Amino acid sequence: xNLKELSEHLNLSQTTVSRALNGYPExxxxxxxxxxxxxxDLNYRPNLRxxxxxxxxxxxxxxxxxxxxxxxxxxxxxxxxxxxxxxxxAKAGYDMMLKLVRDSDETRAYEDIRARGxxxxxxxxxxxxxxxxxALLSRIGLPFVVHGRSTDVNLPYxxxxxxxxxxxxxxxxxxxxxxxxxxxxLNGLEHMDFAFRRRKGYETALQNxxxxxDPSLMRSEEMTEVYGYRAAKEMLSRSSKPxxxxxxxxxxxxxxxxxxxxxxxxxxxxxxxxxxxxxxxxLENGDDVPIFTALRSSVRYAGAEAAEMLLSLIAGPKHTPxxxxxxxxxxxGRSTGPAVT
Amino acid sequence: xNLKELSEHLNLSQTTVSRALNGYPExxxxxxxxxxxxxxDLNYRPNLRxxxxxxxxxxxxxxxxxxxxxxxxxxxxxxxxxxxxxxxxAKAGYDMMLKLVRDSDETRAYEDIRARGxxxxxxxxxxxxxxxxxALLSRIGLPFVVHGRSTDVNLPYxxxxxxxxxxxxxxxxxxxxxxxxxxxxLNGLEHMDFAFRRRKGYETALQNxxxxxDPSLMRSEEMTEVYGYRAAKEMLSRSSKPxxxxxxxxxxxxxxxxxxxxxxxxxxxxxxxxxxxxxxxxLENGDDVPIFTALRSSVRYAGAEAAEMLLSLIAGPKHTPxxxxxxxxxxxGRSTGPAVT
DNA sequence: GGCATTTTCCAAAGCGCTTTGATTTTCTCC
DNA sequence: GGAGAAAATCAAAGCGCTTTGGAAAATGCC
Numbered sequence: 001x002n003l004k005e006l007s008e009h010l011n012l013s014q015t016t017v018s019r020a021l022n023g024y025p026e027x028x029x030x031x032x033x034x035x036x037x038x039x040x041d042l043n044y045r046p047n048l049r050x051x052x053x054x055x056x057x058x059x060x061x062x063x064x065x066x067x068x069x070x071x072x073x074x075x076x077x078x079x080x081x082x083x084x085x086x087x088x089x090a091k092a093g094y095d096m097m098l099k100l101v102r103d104s105d106e107t108r109a110y111e112d113i114r115a116r117g118x119x120x121x122x123x124x125x126x127x128x129x130x131x132x133x134x135a136l137l138s139r140i141g142l143p144f145v146v147h148g149r150s151t152d153v154n155l156p157y158x159x160x161x162x163x164x165x166x167x168x169x170x171x172x173x174x175x176x177x178x179x180x181x182x183x184x185x186l187n188g189l190e191h192m193d194f195a196f197r198r199r200k201g202y203e204t205a206l207q208n209x210x211x212x213x214d215p216s217l218m219r220s221e222e223m224t225e226v227y228g229y230r231a232a233k234e235m236l237s238r239s240s241k242p243x244x245x246x247x248x249x250x251x252x253x254x255x256x257x258x259x260x261x262x263x264x265x266x267x268x269x270x271x272x273x274x275x276x277x278x279x280x281x282x283l284e285n286g287d288d289v290p291i292f293t294a295l296r297s298s299v300r301y302a303g304a305e306a307a308e309m310l311l312s313l314i315a316g317p318k319h320t321p322x323x324x325x326x327x328x329x330x331x332x333g334r335s336t337g338p339a340v341t
Numbered sequence: 342x343n344l345k346e347l348s349e350h351l352n353l354s355q356t357t358v359s360r361a362l363n364g365y366p367e368x369x370x371x372x373x374x375x376x377x378x379x380x381x382d383l384n385y386r387p388n389l390r391x392x393x394x395x396x397x398x399x400x401x402x403x404x405x406x407x408x409x410x411x412x413x414x415x416x417x418x419x420x421x422x423x424x425x426x427x428x429x430x431a432k433a434g435y436d437m438m439l440k441l442v443r444d445s446d447e448t449r450a451y452e453d454i455r456a457r458g459x460x461x462x463x464x465x466x467x468x469x470x471x472x473x474x475x476a477l478l479s480r481i482g483l484p485f486v487v488h489g490r491s492t493d494v495n496l497p498y499x500x501x502x503x504x505x506x507x508x509x510x511x512x513x514x515x516x517x518x519x520x521x522x523x524x525x526x527l528n529g530l531e532h533m534d535f536a537f538r539r540r541k542g543y544e545t546a547l548q549n550x551x552x553x554x555d556p557s558l559m560r561s562e563e564m565t566e567v568y569g570y571r572a573a574k575e576m577l578s579r580s581s582k583p584x585x586x587x588x589x590x591x592x593x594x595x596x597x598x599x600x601x602x603x604x605x606x607x608x609x610x611x612x613x614x615x616x617x618x619x620x621x622x623x624l625e626n627g628d629d630v631p632i633f634t635a636l637r638s639s640v641r642y643a644g645a646e647a648a649e650m651l652l653s654l655i656a657g658p659k660h661t662p663x664x665x666x667x668x669x670x671x672x673x674g675r676s677t678g679p680a681v682t
Numbered sequence: 683g684g685c686a687t688t689t690t691c692c693a694a695a696g697c698g699c700t701t702t703g704a705t706t707t708t709c710t711c712c
Numbered sequence: 713g714g715a716g717a718a719a720a721t722c723a724a725a726g727c728g729c730t731t732t733g734g735a736a737a738a739t740g741c742c
Contacts, residue, residue, distance in 0.1 A: 079420050097436055
């Protein structure tokens with residue numbers, strides 16, 4: 001059932017039917033209801049490809065997921081982000097396109113996306129420091145919203161981000177106030193912007209309290225469980241071991257916990273852990289009492305918001321980009337306690 | 342730069358240029374190379390919407406992710422599956438479309454997808470027992486491949502699945518051979534087909550060894566960490582506690598491990614755990630020596646294979662559907678040991 | 683060289699929709 | 713009742729591509 005058939009069935013022109021369906025005013029209410037009813041009854045759905053071709057809009061948003069050549073990892077955060085965004089798209093009648101892009105051919109990929117015309121805008125995931133994509137996208141004129149920010153990029157652009165620096169400063173400070181002095185940082189890869197900011201926050205807190213920054217207590221890797229385990233195991237085997245860990249991911253924190261147990265130590269008593277928590281649906285941080293003391297910020301919510309931002313950007317381009325800084329909340333769980341002195 | 346401009350630039354008709362670009366034989370090699378070069382130089386990319394409209398093919402595959410109304414969870418497995426599939430699509434020049442669908446309006450959603458014409462086929466995720474979608478999709482004639490199977494559906498359809506039943510039978514048997522008799526099953530939601538099959542495997546192994554099935558040792562829930570923790574905590578507090586756990590997910594297994602530690606018990610000595618392992622990139626099961634003894638099957642590989650299957654289905658519809666049963670390998674880790682007697 | 687093929691290229695129609703500009707119908711008011 | 717304005721409808725062009733049915737150019741063969 002296409003528009004032509006529908007209009008023939010109704011004895012109306014395609015123009016009128018199209019207008020009736022799309023809510024244009026130049027059509028009488030009586031025929032509009034008649035058209036709507038027929039469309040409903042005959043199960044008519046416009047062909048999006050044709051619609052897109054005619055209007056020049058794709059009614060779809062692209063999500064570009066960088067796939068590093070070295071790290072085959074898919075960001076575990078992605079599922080929840082998508083879930084949040086998906087709801088917003090569904091409401092607006094937009095589709096969601098996914099594109100995995102190797103960082104080796106990023107430039108080509110974005111130009112491709114632009115030229116193929118399959119999306120009206122894109123969400124940029126996993127920004128790194130001084131991310132080239134922002135300039136590229138601005139140049140080719142494809143609306144976009146960055147999930148995160150990019151230090152050293154001076155162009156204006158739209159983004160939504162967690163206050164990573166503030167959160168990690170606060171978390172570290174919380175540990176310091178509990179009396180910890182030897183605080184380790186198990187960060188994500190620090191070419192990633194979020195990780196870079198987290199380190200800054202951590203360092204700021206230490207500096208504010210006159211604690212010297214000890215590079216041997218800082219790690220930067222892909223945030224897996226094994227990473228947390230190994231790093232903690234090594235650090236806890238030293239003569240002057242850290243009494244607290246700040247982790248960039250619950251998964252890493254779980255690895256740290258494993259090492260803590262294995263070393264015969266007790267969480268919160270001998271070793272404290274504080275972690276960032278993206279509030280992933282399949283990785284709840286406990287229930288009534290959280291397992292880990294955490295800096296929590298729902299990535300799902302961020303996804304929904306990012307989508308809304310992008311949709312409104314597409315609907316009516318602003319000259320000043322919209323930005324949105326989310327604060328992580330510090331929730332006290334059972335993984336932190338006063339430092340033993 | 343569109344086809345018209347390109348052909349004017351070349352002083353050729355659109356027909357010839359189109360044919361040259363798409364590899365049709367009715368064009369001389371000399372002009373073909375000339376066209377190809379110009380397309381390259383001028384950065385020409387065909388508009389996919391127009392191409393799709395003209396050819397009737399969308400050059401895109403849809404992934405439909407069921408979102409339960411009760412459970413807001415996004416399957417953590419999804420990211421890796423997509424990563425696998427994405428590679429296959431990229432090679433074939435296909436796009437990937439994502440659609441979150443509430444189970445309340447599934448029927449409508451699939452008809453919608455069909456009518457809107459934005460995809461050439463879809464991958465069905467998370468099949469339940471007697472899944473209606475299979476009949477629906479067969480009826481509306483949209484090519485599809487199911488990731489998993491659906492018990493009680495008698496129509497022929499294409500699928501790729503892990504031998505869940507065999508794997509869990511084998512895993513359970515492994516525990517029995519270690520002397521365990523009180524073996525708990527922490528399964529996923531059993532209306533999901535995979536979970537149903539896993540229970541069958543578990544039960545078969547018990548029956549084969551004359552061990553009676555104890556419903557109080559079986560749970561079926563969304564596979565979170567907290568679920569594993571709570572269930573294990575409760576079971577381990579009984580007078581006759583289980584000596585081993587079979588889990589449907591590493592995340593749940595991690596929760597069980599937490600409960601084991603908290604109860605002052607030692608893994609592999611007092612309590613054994615065996616778990617299914619989807620080989621998720623961000624949740625590696627240890628490195629050289631796996632943390633958990635596990636039934637491993639890469640969901641990423643399954644994604645790549647599913648995509649290939651669907652693409653070949655679309656390229657040339659067969660009358661007999663293709664099916665693919667993957668075997669999980671049993672890898673021995675540090676979470677299992679002989680039962681204490 | 684001249685005819686029949688074969689090769690190479692082209693004009694135009696069509697995919698299913700939107701939208702412009704024109705036309706018809708209905709309404710308003712003296 | 714009829715002129716003019718407003719409301720409702722329509723025919724046709726166009727979005728950027730593919731593809732059908734020919735036409736023109738090149739080639740083969742006697």
